[in-house]
Amino acid sequence: MEVTRRNFKECLDTVYSAIEEADFLAIDGEFSGISDGPNVSALTNGLDTPEERYTKLKKHSMDFLLFQFGLCTFKYDQTRSKYIIKPFNFYVFPKPFNRTSPDIKFICQSSSIDFLASQGFDFNKVFCNGIPYLNQEEEAQLREQTEERRNQHANGIGTPSYISPSSSKGPAHVPEEHKVFINRVMFQRKLIYQTLNWKFPKGLHVETIETERKERYIQVSKVDEEERKKREQQKLEREQEELNDAVGFSRVIHAISKSAKLVVGHNMLLDVMHTIHQFYCPLPEDLPDFKEVTMCVFPRLLDTKLMASTQPFKEQITNTSLAELEKQLKESPFRSPQVETAEGFPSYDTAQEQLHEAGYDAYITGLCFISMANYLGSFLTPPKAYISSRSKLIEPFFNKLFLMRIIDIPYLNITGPDLQPKRDHVLYVTFPKEWKTSDLYQLFSAFGNIQVSWIDDTSAFVSLSQTDQVQIAMNTSRYAESYRIRTYAEYIQGKQDKEKSGQTAKTWGEDGWVKPHYTTSTTSSGFGFPRYACTEMYCIFQQDSLAAYVPPALVGRGVNGFTEMTFVLSSPYTGAESTSTLFEVPEVW
């Protein structure tokens, strides 16, 4: 269902009840751009820490506009063994509510706009008919303003708008040639209001009306007392309605949030950040605060890209892009879920791709989730074909958002501390801005295969294949003048010192977060093997036996052949508590 400013109000109840009855919700957003600073490969450095990534996305992605929001609700019909879906495609635009409301500026990135244009995106629907919205602070301000105006009106005090309008500190400069005219108009308006109040203290209802075309006029109606009260009441209700109209699309997000339903998205970190930023509050400075806010707005999230990149799916799925994932999940060993579009909703046809329409993408995301959830059921004894979104089987994937292109940290952990892989084979290299990748290959030619992750024009991470090469590289670079090498640990230390001197640093401990447990990786693996300092294990408890998912990076990489390993077991049921345990690793891993 396509929802714009034109039909938003009449659709709202349908949206509310769809959310209310749903088993889970799938969402997707389309934005006016991705990065206003570095190009995407610099924005998503393979060795970013979660903090760095959050800071970069916050700085370089939040000035774009989320202008299409897809919501698809999924409700399981037990009797017919199929999901009933209700897809919504909302067009969103920050149309200024009145003359004093914030005049939002947003950035467009021509490549993103051009891409959406090539997909048949309708920009007129966004810019001409997009649903307005307010974040919570703006909403509170507007409610306060309305309340104030109402009180002043009740007390007979007019707003002294010619002295201090709320939009600016002074009245707009009136050009010399218009002063006489403006003064005459102001006088006239004042005169009309005063004269009417004085001559007809009871028998009149006076109101300023603004038309759609911003023309303002005074409407004077002759009324008896009963009618006057009725009019006042109507005016009050109209004001309330206008206020709700201004809050607009944010009401949908509030409903999603309030429902506390599972919200599924694909590669959803940016969607979550934009949604909070646009409809709730400016994003917090630090990652831990962001996690906290996210848990308030979306208490239960699931990222299908992260799920598809994790065991037991990782081995089966070669490409986790949404379109490819959807295709692969139609094939064995997976099964397409049975879904039916609810009556009154236009049905999507997955054979006719409508990718990058947010409503369609949300729908596809939901399908992927169902297929993968049901696949988990095949591991049970006896196997189950349908796995509810409330099943414990799915919980290990909750609140872990896929981190694009980070080599050794697959996800952002919204409900706890993040993985802290050891990066003792990584060097931080600074050099003249003329250097190219080939210069770095040249420099490290003695160390065999290396991997370069550019940070900016004059710095990059260089991953060596062997940790013991690090000291050799450091030694040989000691007298170099054109470049400089630091270990990854020194780089992080330097960053932290800088932050501390800037007095903006917060550590996990200070924030009440539990510090992760450490175990040292015992295998000396080859190039490309991520070294986890903290290994976390996903577990499925099934009656008395314990099936385990190990992090994707560990599977098939140096683990094969071991029959015993030490893990830090992070139980999804006991929260932050962690215990060390000895565990039998089946040969198949």
Place this chain on the structure above:
Amino acid sequence: MEVTRRNFKECLDTVYSAIEEADFLAIDGEFSGISDGPNVSALTNGLDTPEERYTKLKKHSMDFLLFQFGLCTFKYDQTRSKYIIKPFNFYVFPKPFNRTSPDIKFICQSSSIDFLASQGFDFNKVFCNGIPYLNQEEEAQLREQTEERRNQHANGIGTPSYISPSSSKGPAHVPEEHKVFINRVMFQRKLIYQTLNWKFPKGLHVETIETERKERYIQVSKVDEEERKKREQQKLEREQEELNDAVGFSRVIHAISKSAKLVVGHNMLLDVMHTIHQFYCPLPEDLPDFKEVTMCVFPRLLDTKLMASTQPFKEQITNTSLAELEKQLKESPFRSPQVETAEGFPSYDTAQEQLHEAGYDAYITGLCFISMANYLGSFLTPPKAYISSRSKLIEPFFNKLFLMRIIDIPYLNITGPDLQPKRDHVLYVTFPKEWKTSDLYQLFSAFGNIQVSWIDDTSAFVSLSQTDQVQIAMNTSRYAESYRIRTYAEYIQGKQDKEKSGQTAKTWGEDGWVKPHYTTSTTSSGFGFPRYACTEMYCIFQQDSLAAYVPPALVGRGVNGFTEMTFVLSSPYTGAESTSTLFEVPEVW
């Protein structure tokens, strides 16, 4: 005529010949916003200097996109005594030309977008079918790249794109799981090219083709030598054409520039700045350099808003907004010009307003110019009904661009130094950010009428009605703690000192500009009277008699009743030379 990417190439010759044959051109631009910083009243402070205004507009307006460009050409048909017009409405969008071309980011201001939407603006035409463009530097870079590629190809050297692509310093990070695939594809491409060259050194033409959907494939054709050469030639021509396509809309601006025709606009400073910024080069740091660039791009400009605000029009025209101006110039003493739309062009109907479509606004602007020019002919003996755009009567209005809302400087003088009004009745006041206009009225209540021009949250200009009050205000404020008062001269001095210490300062003298001559205003006028240090007079030489326009601000303000006055006469024919002269002022002034 509506021009988009779809029909741009086929329209281009029509555009070129319309410019070539025209007597003058009218232009107008529509932007995605006005100010990304202060609101418009702070952006256009009534006491800005021209330098300050330029700096503010450059800083806060240039990140918006000029996305619709209106051009209307006017050619006078002597035999039929009417103008033949050709209106064009270009949709413009920086569609990235290829994978290495700049990915432009631009800002949208929701109030501007909403305004255009309410006027029926078609955003899909811009974003889906806008004509691309390059500025001169980008064009040069692209030509160089193409040339380089061609030479490498000729010498048999492939671009080592896997080592240093021009878009970034290193190859994009390839996720671990895709590495095998990518390497295989790269190897396959290389293998095909190499094997073909080795096996069929002569009989084949091999080329990489990219489709509209960005799919790339290798096209291999079996050809004889003659055919091969033909194909090579075709490829060369195709490359050249693609390059011209990328330069796109900039070619129209180049044609306008090259024609050196009179270019008319309404309130055109922002149009000129955007046009140069988008299609020529980033705007220079300093105003004098901007003036120089402007004269290169548009050697002859005329701003109808400035013309309408100047004698002899000022007295007749109460509202200089484009829509109102057009209406008033249809009434006596003005006359609507006779115009006819050229065959094959859709004709505009001024009764059915299509304001804020750039093509229509350009058309209306041209009409206003013709009406006003012809009106000047009525002052001649004998009066002339038609005044050509080449007439000397119009020259006094050349290259003076209207300055919005500056109290005492009506225009930016593109071909010389700007007016330097005395501002010795102006105070620069700084105060706590809680202060409102009413606090300033309170503070200066002893001094009668004041005028406040806000600068930012904590500072404003306060204009007193009498210059001799300035010292009193300064004295009484000496021990004030919450606020601080400086004279305007001190404020300017402070700014200059700051600039000098920043080593970015340039003075007029250093830049080779002639310093303006000074005469002291002899009248001690009341509040609101702009005090010119340099008074400039517009002159119309007509045979032996001399008709004069005095600057609008002087007319009817303290001049009435005088029969003699001293002016600095700045002749439009002798350029920067100025002479003092005694002059008889008619009683009617």
